[in-house]
Amino acid sequence: MIHLVGCSHHNTPVELRERLAFSPQTAQAALARFREEFPQVEAVVLSTCNRVEFYTAAETPEELLSHRQMGEFLARFHRLDAEGVLEQLFRRSGQEAVMHLFMVAAGLDSMVVGEPQIRAQVKQAYDLACRCETAGPITHAVFQAALKAARRVSNETTIHRKRLSVPSVAVAEFAKQIFERFDDKQLLVIGAGEMAEETLRYATDEGARHITVVNRSRERAEQLARRWQGQARPWEELLEALAQADMVISTTGAPEPIVRLEDFRRIEARRYQRPLLVLDLAIPRDFDPAIGDCLGVYLFSVDDLQEVCRQNLRERQQELPAAIEILKEETAAFMAELNRRATGPIIRRLRQNWQQIKDEELRRLFNKLSHLDPRSRQEIEYAFHRLLNKLLHPPLESLRDHAQEGVPHGLLDALRKLFQLPD
Amino acid sequence: MPSSLVWIVTIAYLAALLLEVTRIYFRSQLRGAALVGLVMGGLATHTLLIGYRWVGLGRDPFSSNFDWCLSVAWALAGVYLYLTLYHPQNPIGIFTLPLVLLLMLAAATVASQEPFAQSQEARILATMHGLSLLLGTVVVFLGLATGVMYLVLAFWMRRKHRPPRLLRLPSLEWLQRMTQRCLLLALVCLSLGFVTGLVLSQLRHGYINWADRVVWTTTLLMVWLAAVAVFILLYRPARQGRKVAYLTLASFLFLLVALVAVFSTPGHIGGQGAGERPGSPSRVGMAMPGESLPEGSLR
Numbered sequence: 001m002i003h004l005v006g007c008s009h010h011n012t013p014v015e016l017r018e019r020l021a022f023s024p025q026t027a028q029a030a031l032a033r034f035r036e037e038f039p040q041v042e043a044v045v046l047s048t049c050n051r052v053e054f055y056t057a058a059e060t061p062e063e064l065l066s067h068r069q070m071g072e073f074l075a076r077f078h079r080l081d082a083e084g085v086l087e088q089l090f091r092r093s094g095q096e097a098v099m100h101l102f103m104v105a106a107g108l109d110s111m112v113v114g115e116p117q118i119r120a121q122v123k124q125a126y127d128l129a130c131r132c133e134t135a136g137p138i139t140h141a142v143f144q145a146a147l148k149a150a151r152r153v154s155n156e157t158t159i160h161r162k163r164l165s166v167p168s169v170a171v172a173e174f175a176k177q178i179f180e181r182f183d184d185k186q187l188l189v190i191g192a193g194e195m196a197e198e199t200l201r202y203a204t205d206e207g208a209r210h211i212t213v214v215n216r217s218r219e220r221a222e223q224l225a226r227r228w229q230g231q232a233r234p235w236e237e238l239l240e241a242l243a244q245a246d247m248v249i250s251t252t253g254a255p256e257p258i259v260r261l262e263d264f265r266r267i268e269a270r271r272y273q274r275p276l277l278v279l280d281l282a283i284p285r286d287f288d289p290a291i292g293d294c295l296g297v298y299l300f301s302v303d304d305l306q307e308v309c310r311q312n313l314r315e316r317q318q319e320l321p322a323a324i325e326i327l328k329e330e331t332a333a334f335m336a337e338l339n340r341r342a343t344g345p346i347i348r349r350l351r352q353n354w355q356q357i358k359d360e361e362l363r364r365l366f367n368k369l370s371h372l373d374p375r376s377r378q379e380i381e382y383a384f385h386r387l388l389n390k391l392l393h394p395p396l397e398s399l400r401d402h403a404q405e406g407v408p409h410g411l412l413d414a415l416r417k418l419f420q421l422p423d
Numbered sequence: 424m425p426s427s428l429v430w431i432v433t434i435a436y437l438a439a440l441l442l443e444v445t446r447i448y449f450r451s452q453l454r455g456a457a458l459v460g461l462v463m464g465g466l467a468t469h470t471l472l473i474g475y476r477w478v479g480l481g482r483d484p485f486s487s488n489f490d491w492c493l494s495v496a497w498a499l500a501g502v503y504l505y506l507t508l509y510h511p512q513n514p515i516g517i518f519t520l521p522l523v524l525l526l527m528l529a530a531a532t533v534a535s536q537e538p539f540a541q542s543q544e545a546r547i548l549a550t551m552h553g554l555s556l557l558l559g560t561v562v563v564f565l566g567l568a569t570g571v572m573y574l575v576l577a578f579w580m581r582r583k584h585r586p587p588r589l590l591r592l593p594s595l596e597w598l599q600r601m602t603q604r605c606l607l608l609a610l611v612c613l614s615l616g617f618v619t620g621l622v623l624s625q626l627r628h629g630y631i632n633w634a635d636r637v638v639w640t641t642t643l644l645m646v647w648l649a650a651v652a653v654f655i656l657l658y659r660p661a662r663q664g665r666k667v668a669y670l671t672l673a674s675f676l677f678l679l680v681a682l683v684a685v686f687s688t689p690g691h692i693g694g695q696g697a698g699e700r701p702g703s704p705s706r707v708g709m710a711m712p713g714e715s716l717p718e719g720s721l722r
Contacts, residue, residue, distance in 0.1 A: 158450075158588075173585050174580070174585070176594065177576065177580060177585075177586065177591075177592075177594055177595065178580065178594060178595045178596065179594055179595075179596050180593070180594040180596040180597040180600075181596075272659040272660050272662075272663065273660035273663045273664060273666075274663055275595065275596070275663070275664060292581075295660070295664070296660075296663060296664055298580050298581065300583055304583040308585055311585075315588075
């Protein structure tokens with residue numbers, strides 16, 4: 001059995017999520033305390049910027065904590081009012097909890113649908129539970145199955161391949177269509193803001209090495225250049241740097257275009273129409289749009305890139321039904337396996353009991369018929385074995401059939417009582 | 424057998440082209456393997472066909488228009504297979520295989536023409552002439568494919584459109600480099616073919632008939648290629664972007680005119696095996712190695 005309580009960006013304000021959030025250290029402390037209080041129960045804490053989820057599991061319903069107890073534990077740990085917290089938490093059990101975890105791991109429950117980082121976060125949460133020894137047979141199974149299901153979604157759909165951030169789209173969808181390689185290209189960064197840095201990160205991931213930063217504040221340009229092993233040039237040399245550049249990332253906060261058409265015309269001849277990719281990520285725009293009509297220039301503004309981001313988001317959403325279908329299949333397969341595992345101990349005990357009876361009866365019979373030759377003894381042993389299997393087949397078959405739809409607690413109880421199986 | 428082999432090869436390439444076109448509509452993990460299998464099968468049969476004609480019938484790749492077209496198609500299909508293995512995600516076949524099929528169609532059209540009469544004189548020069556023309560034609564065809572790909576991708580990018588996801592082409596930089604190389608190689612090969620043709624004609628017949636349409640279309644092609652060379656040398660932007668693609672496209676058109684002139688001239692190449700009118704003027708530019716004219720004719 002598995003239970004889940006949690007809160008996410010879907011239903012809980014950020015103020016509560018912040019208060020319930022765990023850092024790796026506090027999650028470790030919480031799991032350690034949980035193990036002390038509930039040594040029989042398995043637990044995993046998943047905490048990201050958009051969600052806090054608390055999973056518990058136990059072999060029997062009696063051992064399992066209620067949702068209320070789980071919420072109270074969270075509130076107690078964070079020193080919050082339990083009733084206030086319980087009101088805000090969503091609750092899931094059994095198959096619903098499993099499906100939810102699979103959706104989370106595959107990124108389908110994320111704020112940005114299909115974002116791939118969540119899979120690593122789920123794995124980290126599971127690893128932490130393993131290290132804190134609060135993971136057990138059920139949580140091992142369900143988290144491993146969740147990671148496997150997420151991999152399947154990633155392999156069988158394109159949901160993760162469609163990029164949604166402007167810098168990643170700029171580099172992956174446009175820069176890579178223009179340039180084959182980046183290590184021999186001159187990359188010019190105009191401005192030293194966050195967007196410039198994020199785009200730089202994607203460009204350097206693709207191999208960009210020759211980075212020049214130009215910024216009105218020389219100091220900030222030098223700081224950014226130092227971080228990316230580039231060089232800073234004074235603002236006055238902007239056009240000179242532009243003449244040498246192959247790719248430009250421009251993100252200044254200037255109220256007017258910093259490169260006008262007439263400026264570009266002054267250096268155009270020196271470029272010999274060499275391709276120039278300009279990613280104008282500034283608002284208002286840094287480059288005069290007319291520069292985009294010059295030969296060899298590929299000019300993209302934030303609007304152009306955001307349009308592609310929107311298309312990608314739509315395409316991700318189109319992939320969503322296929323991804324959900326995969327997760328439904330995986331959940332059904334996992335639940336069937338989990339339920340089958342729940343019937344395992346009873347089946348094993350039943351077999352052991354009957355096997356014991358068979359062995360005793362055979363021993364008694366062979367004592368009486370000591371004159372039997374080995375071949376006849378073997379035949380008799382085989383007949384008993386077949387008889388045992390034939391007698392066991394119908395109840396075990398019924399048990400397996402019922403396990404497809406959930407743990408057959410009634411049947412298991414009946415078997416336990418009818419055949420006096422020990423707990 | 425050769426006729427049925429030609430059909431088998433053509434069908435294999437056609438099926439590969441249809442498979443390439445399906446990239447536009449859906450993703451498939453099996454398509455890549457099926458595509459490579461089909462082209463490899465087609466190429467193996469193609470090799471068998473050329474080998475059979477060469478070894479079995481004594482017809483080398485330059486012995487007739489039919490063999491020449493088959494050989495150009497074979498080389499182009501080989502390059503396509505290599506590029507597909509190198510760029511499995513890119514639908515290069517959509518731009519290359521139609522050219523291969525065009526060459527197979529041309530081969531089928533000229534299949535009934537007579538082979539060239541063989542001559543032992545200046546054999547090495549003649550082989551060099553045929554080989555450089557063949558290679559030059561292959562690179563012009565390949566340059567056409569990469570040039571068209573460049574223009575399509577540049578068209579999308581200039582309009583700030585991302586290419587359709589299932590129709591991803593190699594980068595503009597790669598396409599430009601390939602087109603440039605094809606253009607330069609074509610320049611070298613076709614020039615070599617043209618010059619060796621002139622020398623061959625001079626050696627055999629003592630003069631060149633500039634009025635012959637094969638000769639003047641081929642000369643036109645050479646004048647164009649020379650102009651391209653000068654243009655590229657003197658005007659640096661001509662080595663960049665769409666200009667290279669346009670130059671390759673124009674080179675292809677000049678080559679196409681020359682090829683049509685060669686294949687359609689009565690009494691030329693194919694007609695020579697059957698004998699040419701004594702004293703009739705002949706041409707030089709696209710003459711094939713081993714080709715000789717009946718006594719009395721002037722080439």
